[in-house]
Amino acid sequence: xxxxxxxxxxxxxxxxxxxxxxxxxxxxxxxxxxxxxxxxxxxxxxxxxxxxxxxxxxxxxxxxxxxxxxxxxxxxxxxxxxxxxxxxxxxxxxxxxxxxxxxxxxxxxxxxxxxxxxxxxxxxxxxxxxxxxxxxxxxxxxxxxxxxxxxxxxxxxxxxxxxxxxxxxxxxxxxxxxxxxxxxxxxxxxxxxxxxxxxxxxxxxxxxxxxxxxxxxxxxxxxxxxxxxxxxxxxxxxxxxxxxxxxxxxxxxxxxxxxxxxxxxxxxxxxxxxxxxxxxxxxxxxxxxxxxxxxxxxxxxxxxxxxxxxxxxxxxxxxxxxxxxxxxxxxxxxxxxxxxxxxxxxxxxxxxxxxxxxxxxxxxxxxxxxxxxxxxxxxxxxxxxxxxxxxxxxxxxxxxxxxxxxxxxxxxxxxxxxxxxxxxxxxxxxxxxxxxxxxxxxxxxxxxxxxxxxxxxxxxxxxxxxxxxxxxxxxxxxxxxxxxxxxxxxxxxxxxxxxxx
Amino acid sequence: xxxxxxxxxxxxxxxxxxxxxxxxxxxxxxxxxxxxxxxxxxxxxxxxxxxxxxxxxxxxxxxxxxxxxxxxxxxxxxxxxxxxxxxxxxxxxxxxxxxxxx
Numbered sequence: 001x002x003x004x005x006x007x008x009x010x011x012x013x014x015x016x017x018x019x020x021x022x023x024x025x026x027x028x029x030x031x032x033x034x035x036x037x038x039x040x041x042x043x044x045x046x047x048x049x050x051x052x053x054x055x056x057x058x059x060x061x062x063x064x065x066x067x068x069x070x071x072x073x074x075x076x077x078x079x080x081x082x083x084x085x086x087x088x089x090x091x092x093x094x095x096x097x098x099x100x101x102x103x104x105x106x107x108x109x110x111x112x113x114x115x116x117x118x119x120x121x122x123x124x125x126x127x128x129x130x131x132x133x134x135x136x137x138x139x140x141x142x143x144x145x146x147x148x149x150x151x152x153x154x155x156x157x158x159x160x161x162x163x164x165x166x167x168x169x170x171x172x173x174x175x176x177x178x179x180x181x182x183x184x185x186x187x188x189x190x191x192x193x194x195x196x197x198x199x200x201x202x203x204x205x206x207x208x209x210x211x212x213x214x215x216x217x218x219x220x221x222x223x224x225x226x227x228x229x230x231x232x233x234x235x236x237x238x239x240x241x242x243x244x245x246x247x248x249x250x251x252x253x254x255x256x257x258x259x260x261x262x263x264x265x266x267x268x269x270x271x272x273x274x275x276x277x278x279x280x281x282x283x284x285x286x287x288x289x290x291x292x293x294x295x296x297x298x299x300x301x302x303x304x305x306x307x308x309x310x311x312x313x314x315x316x317x318x319x320x321x322x323x324x325x326x327x328x329x330x331x332x333x334x335x336x337x338x339x340x341x342x343x344x345x346x347x348x349x350x351x352x353x354x355x356x357x358x359x360x361x362x363x364x365x366x367x368x369x370x371x372x373x374x375x376x377x378x379x380x381x382x383x384x385x386x387x388x389x390x391x392x393x394x395x396x397x398x399x400x401x402x403x404x405x406x407x408x409x410x411x412x413x414x415x416x417x418x419x420x421x422x423x424x425x426x427x428x429x430x431x432x433x434x435x436x437x438x439x440x441x442x443x444x445x446x447x448x449x450x451x452x453x454x455x456x457x458x459x460x461x462x463x464x465x466x467x468x469x470x471x472x473x474x475x476x477x478x479x480x481x482x483x484x485x486x487x488x489x490x491x492x493x494x495x496x497x498x499x500x501x
Numbered sequence: 502x503x504x505x506x507x508x509x510x511x512x513x514x515x516x517x518x519x520x521x522x523x524x525x526x527x528x529x530x531x532x533x534x535x536x537x538x539x540x541x542x543x544x545x546x547x548x549x550x551x552x553x554x555x556x557x558x559x560x561x562x563x564x565x566x567x568x569x570x571x572x573x574x575x576x577x578x579x580x581x582x583x584x585x586x587x588x589x590x591x592x593x594x595x596x597x598x599x600x601x602x603x
Contacts (some may be wrong), residue, residue: 002510002521006577010561136521138508162508169523169575173596174562183601197603204601232603262602288602297602328599 036064234484301325399428429499518580535582
């Protein structure tokens with residue numbers, strides 16, 4: 001709320017959300033947030049649950065919950081009814097806001113009132129309140145986000161006001177956006193980047209535009225129609241945008257207004273980012289790495305580092321296109337072994353993070369921070385000699401073959417450098433002799449001729465022979481969830497026949 | 502005055518300035534605006550003009566630091582008074598721009 005009040009103080013009449021001609025101004029947004037808080041208090045809501053796509057109401061609901069001092073809990077509206085109801089039931093009592101026409105999905109849950117977003121928005125627009133009685137309590141829970149649960153039950157990550165405010169104050173200059181700037185958000189509200197985008201852009205004074213359901217043609221059209229200057233996408237979205245622009249051919253008008261494009265939330269295939277750099281020569285690319293538990297971004301590969309990497313002849317510099325860059329000010333990165341000791345320079349291990357924005361806390365399980373304040377991410381990675389961080393994948397996904405720990409990311413990074421490899425994933429499948437065997441699933445680009453031997457030789461040559469895939473399986477596509485995370489569990493099930501019983 | 506804990510919010514007694522503490526040293530700090538001690542937000546409004554030597558004003562969204570770089574605060578509402586600590590005016594902190602990541 002403090003962030004929104006400052007923005008309203010700085011540029012009340014600027015458009016905050018929506019199109020240039022009829023969007024909500026910062027003053028309008030402040031008023032809607034006040035009306036939301038009044039509504040939440042009147043029903044004694046303990047949480048504000050959202051089961052909805054991005055909409056013009058979303059920022060007001062987020063700030064309104066903060067104003068009322070209660071957690072904002074965006075749920076994945078794509079979940080089946082049963083799972084959605086289970087998650088909502090975990091945060092009762094609550095006021096739940098449903099996508100128009102879907103209130104019945106959450107009806108009848110104990111302690112949960114359901115309101116249709118369209119109806120609520122009409123009420124909020126008609127409410128005039130002059131109250132300005134929000135408080136700032138750093139310990140208040142601002143947002144509860146259920147982690148995507150690619151393994152096991154979803155856990156509710158706790159982000160307190162102090163974590164989010166530290167993130168914003170540490171990474172965004174107040175009012176730094178020009179009046180013509182607009183940011184396009186196409187990640188859903190239940191993704192930490194969707195929340196961070198609202199806070200960052202409000203604090204910067206940048207107009208927010210939303211694309212509730214991502215589709216590359218619609219994204220490109222919106223960038224052109226609204227003169228979008230910055231956007232955040234997950235890797236699978238960028239791959240589809242690149243395809244779309246390529247299909248427009250030489251007469252494509254490009255995206256001349258797009259000054260900055262950031263991506264994150266999963267592994268980026270190198271050919272996609274290289275093609276994107278070619279297609280959008282005037283756009284500044286940023287790769288952001290972060291987790292729900294760290295209030296979004298903790299490391300950045302900046303625009304100049306992108307261009308320097310692709311232009312360099314030095315393999316060490318060139319390789320950094322596959323890194324997630326260096327930490328934000330105020331964030332420390334440490335690579336630890338299984339016993340929690342720092343690994344020697346350049347050796348891979350578990351990525352540990354520390355900083356004011358790092359929460360590392362779950363609602364049911366409590367804080368996962370060490371006594372010294374470090375959050376073990378369970379992401380594997382290593383640092384090069386200038387502090388660039390390379391993320392190799394979840395520690396749980398490590399392949400154990402003959403007692404050796406092999407990171408899938410390491411093999412995938414090598415394979416993705418092959419021009420014929422559009423996408424790939426390495427997994428371990430049961431092997432009677434070795435414990436696990438290395439199986440790589442490969443999506444081939446176009447109709448390039450390529451044999452399993454070529455790929456096995458490539459890995460043997462670039463890495464050690466014990467990293468060489470035992471089997472190469474060509475597939476049409478890899479399984480991803482709707483925010484672009486590779487579902488290795490699903491892939492293991494699909495390819496189970498390639499392992500020993 | 503109560504301790505300046507990070508996240509605590511303070512208001513000027515002589516102008517409309519409000520600030521939030523980002524970092525503070527241990528121990529007592531006499532935070533001032535317009536030459537008068539600040540008070541907790543909501544405890545008293547603008548009352549009299551700032552001192553002439555502390556009337557340069559505060560700027561919305563800017564960070565201010567002391568000479569030792571142990572105290573840092575963010576101006577959340579601007580005003581006519583200048584921010585100071587223990588009789589010395591605070592400096593405007595240079596912003597290091599980061600590329601937008603979201």
